[in-house]
Amino acid sequence: MAHKKPNYYLVWLYLLILTIAEVAVAFVSGLPFQVLVFILLGLALWKAALVAMYYMHLRFEPPRLVLLVLAPIPLAILFAIVVVTMEVF
Amino acid sequence: MSEAAAIHAQAPRPMEGIRVYNVKLGMWVFLLSEVMFFSGLIGAYIILRFANPEQWAAPGEVLNVPLTAFNTFMLICSSVTMVKAFAAIEHGDQAGLKKWLLATIVLGAAFVGIQIFEYIKLAEHGFVPVASQYAAGGGPLYGSTFYTMTGFHGAHVSIGVLCLIFTLVKALRGHYTEEYFSGVEIMGLYWHFVDLVWIILFTIVYLI
Numbered sequence: 001m002a003h004k005k006p007n008y009y010l011v012w013l014y015l016l017i018l019t020i021a022e023v024a025v026a027f028v029s030g031l032p033f034q035v036l037v038f039i040l041l042g043l044a045l046w047k048a049a050l051v052a053m054y055y056m057h058l059r060f061e062p063p064r065l066v067l068l069v070l071a072p073i074p075l076a077i078l079f080a081i082v083v084v085t086m087e088v089f
Numbered sequence: 090m091s092e093a094a095a096i097h098a099q100a101p102r103p104m105e106g107i108r109v110y111n112v113k114l115g116m117w118v119f120l121l122s123e124v125m126f127f128s129g130l131i132g133a134y135i136i137l138r139f140a141n142p143e144q145w146a147a148p149g150e151v152l153n154v155p156l157t158a159f160n161t162f163m164l165i166c167s168s169v170t171m172v173k174a175f176a177a178i179e180h181g182d183q184a185g186l187k188k189w190l191l192a193t194i195v196l197g198a199a200f201v202g203i204q205i206f207e208y209i210k211l212a213e214h215g216f217v218p219v220a221s222q223y224a225a226g227g228g229p230l231y232g233s234t235f236y237t238m239t240g241f242h243g244a245h246v247s248i249g250v251l252c253l254i255f256t257l258v259k260a261l262r263g264h265y266t267e268e269y270f271s272g273v274e275i276m277g278l279y280w281h282f283v284d285l286v287w288i289i290l291f292t293i294v295y296l297i
Contacts, residue, residue: 012168036297
């Protein structure tokens, strides 16, 4: 509980800039589809991490709670890889 | 104050071991089950989409992306107001708590309102979840997966707004104090999680 307050407005500004960047990348960049998906998902995960760390205060929680929350992430990545490579197998 | 109420208003003590109080741990476990819920929906969407690429229109062709981008902005703003409400009560600022909770309710309700407006406009153009009546670009799978994903998210926001009203009523009665604010904190966790899910859904459904 006793932690220095993050600057919530700065996080908001970050989220706003990243959202504008996403829309710009999707509609004006003209990149090939695979590159586009890679960048867009990266930006989305970056935004999600900002919300979880600062608004949900995960950065300031005891390590065991952080571990509880992060444990399923490798499984989710595995799930995504299996889905995307389904045609290959 | 009765004895039961006095006990109730005490600050929740962190549990041994994990060092988080039990209501908060419960909310996190619930939110992790919600991760699985939305992972299932997103997984089904990816499989259906890449197995039937001809059923999807290009981004922005059928869906109104500028309107939804604005709605995304509103939901991000509502996350700031929610976290400000929590920061206010942490310092015992009752007026701030009520003000920021009200702002969050207004922004959340506006998000749902714009989503309903979006649905009506899309349905007018033949973009509907019912396969036999589908008349827009792409195919029926596009409509059904779109409404399933955004609809379940919209339901989460709606429930969140109702819970926020409940929290505001309790705040107006002076239920929360500098020591006892767990209700506001776990409300915030749910609200930020709904925002987090929308960040992912907006990218996958509207931009890719």
